[in-house]
Amino acid sequence: MSEKFPYLKDDSVVEVQRGPEPGGAGGAYRAFGETLRGLKTTMARLIEGPMTVQYPEEKTPVYPRFRGRHKLHKFEDTGLEKCVGCSLCAAACPADCIRVVAAENVPGERVSAGERYAAVYEINLSRCIFCGYCEIACPFDAITMGHDYEMADYGREDLIFTKEMLLAEPLERTPLRREGE
Amino acid sequence: MIPLADTQFVEATWIMVVKSIVIFAVIFGIVPVMTVVERKLIGRFQHRYGPNRVGPFGLLQPLADLFKLISKEGFRPEGAIPLLYVLGPLLPVLSGIMALAIIPWGDVQGGVGLYGIDVPIGVLYFFAVGSIAFYGLLLGGWSSGSKYSLLGAMRGAAQLISYEVSMGLALLGAIIMGGSLSLVSIVHAQGSLWFVVPQLVGFVVFMLAGFAETSRTPFDMPEADAELVQGFMTEYGGMRFGSFLMVEYIEIIVVCGVAAAMFLGGWMGPGPSFLDPIWMLLKIFALVFVFIWVRATLPRLRYDQLMSLGWKVLLPLATLNVLVTAVLVVVT
Numbered sequence A: 001m002s003e004k005f006p007y008l009k010d011d012s013v014v015e016v017q018r019g020p021e022p023g024g025a026g027g028a029y030r031a032f033g034e035t036l037r038g039l040k041t042t043m044a045r046l047i048e049g050p051m052t053v054q055y056p057e058e059k060t061p062v063y064p065r066f067r068g069r070h071k072l073h074k075f076e077d078t079g080l081e082k083c084v085g086c087s088l089c090a091a092a093c094p095a096d097c098i099r100v101v102a103a104e105n106v107p108g109e110r111v112s113a114g115e116r117y118a119a120v121y122e123i124n125l126s127r128c129i130f131c132g133y134c135e136i137a138c139p140f141d142a143i144t145m146g147h148d149y150e151m152a153d154y155g156r157e158d159l160i161f162t163k164e165m166l167l168a169e170p171l172e173r174t175p176l177r178r179e180g181e
Numbered sequence B: 001m002i003p004l005a006d007t008q009f010v011e012a013t014w015i016m017v018v019k020s021i022v023i024f025a026v027i028f029g030i031v032p033v034m035t036v037v038e039r040k041l042i043g044r045f046q047h048r049y050g051p052n053r054v055g056p057f058g059l060l061q062p063l064a065d066l067f068k069l070i071s072k073e074g075f076r077p078e079g080a081i082p083l084l085y086v087l088g089p090l091l092p093v094l095s096g097i098m099a100l101a102i103i104p105w106g107d108v109q110g111g112v113g114l115y116g117i118d119v120p121i122g123v124l125y126f127f128a129v130g131s132i133a134f135y136g137l138l139l140g141g142w143s144s145g146s147k148y149s150l151l152g153a154m155r156g157a158a159q160l161i162s163y164e165v166s167m168g169l170a171l172l173g174a175i176i177m178g179g180s181l182s183l184v185s186i187v188h189a190q191g192s193l194w195f196v197v198p199q200l201v202g203f204v205v206f207m208l209a210g211f212a213e214t215s216r217t218p219f220d221m222p223e224a225d226a227e228l229v230q231g232f233m234t235e236y237g238g239m240r241f242g243s244f245l246m247v248e249y250i251e252i253i254v255v256c257g258v259a260a261a262m263f264l265g266g267w268m269g270p271g272p273s274f275l276d277p278i279w280m281l282l283k284i285f286a287l288v289f290v291f292i293w294v295r296a297t298l299p300r301l302r303y304d305q306l307m308s309l310g311w312k313v314l315l316p317l318a319t320l321n322v323l324v325t326a327v328l329v330v331v332t
Helices: A024-048 A088-092 A133-137 A163-167 B013-045 B061-070 B082-100 B122-143 B147-178 B183-189 B200-213 B238-263 B273-297 B303-331
Strands: A070-072 A098-104 A116-124 A143-145
Touching: A024 B013, A024 B273, A070 A163, A088 A098, A088 A133, A116 A163, A133 A143, B013 B061, B013 B082, B013 B238, B013 B273, B061 B238, B082 B122, B082 B238, B122 B147, B122 B183, B122 B238, B147 B183, B147 B200, B147 B238, B147 B303, B183 B238, B200 B238, B200 B273, B200 B303, B238 B273
Parallel strands: none
Antiparallel strands: A070 A143, A098 A116
């Protein structure tokens, strides 16, 4: 070996390991044995049973940090919106899919806890890349990424989610992965 | 001189007609069930469910497939030879149904033999009729005017000569032990011991040749959907394609039926005699399960590998088996 490749160290060259030659009585015997091994393997799969998740009926649980569709939040005690219309989320959004139009709170009918509130809050989910930067940018934890991932629709305009849609609880909750699952 | 088979049992014509209708109806009821069972089983072999959307447990899937195939246009490519192109799917259906006639489902019960007909040449009939099915394949492939069909048909022809001889020799051992060519007499001869025990080699060789006969994986070279699109079936659509598929399943039933009758004691089983057809059906389904199991496991053999398997392994094995059986039968 070292004569052939003088520039290589001895232990860096490994002899090729070849399997037994196919053909002949030995080859037929080995082929038969391997066939039986294959049959055993598939039979074991049959006994184990299917591992398919019947998707529309049963859903794969998501991890707690899964970044799905956004949610807007309200204060639980007062019922006021957390969003104060600062537009930091829109500024942080790399896909530029959030549109916020702020308005002043009128003393009689307060919408948010702050001075101002979001009169228009729209997320274009057909552009959103679900990076979660809006969640990080928000100083009041008003927007978070939820767990819903079934957002397919028939038209682009249906994917522009308004404030009411983002504030509402989803009709069906996506299952959450338990500890250790 | 020993007669090849004694068939003094003659039935009225109307009984024969009723019997053939019943066999026809039962087999044509089983074929769609087999398609869905095969798809579901192959799914389970691969960790999935298989069809389970149409009807309860996906049992109506074959019905949906059938409607889809029937409603399709009967298309014939321009380069095809019209008569032969139509004859292609027709011949195998015919031969498959004809071969069903000799499969024994039970003994003579209440003056009616539970089989289509007990021909004295039994096994020879099976070979004669079974080979006609390959004519359909060859005609269909050659008359389609497509290179994939032609290649498939060519492979079919090469496959036919590789397995047919060993298939015959594999059965010869059981015929020698049974002392008859008639399947009914052979089943009767297995009263004490199923022939699968003394004729294990013959059984294995017959099953291997049976995979080739029905052109199933690992010997599905005439179809070879990965390389040849669908081989000889490439240019067929609609119910013509459907009948090729149907033939595959009828042939599986025929091959499994012959194997069950020759090696697994046919209708023999515990219980009263009216259970005989059930036992036969169970044995056939056990063998069908093996067919599906093998399909789920083995990849397709190469063209020359099948030939060397047929000529170099199966043929010597089967010949040796026949010789040893013949000597033992003469000595004892």
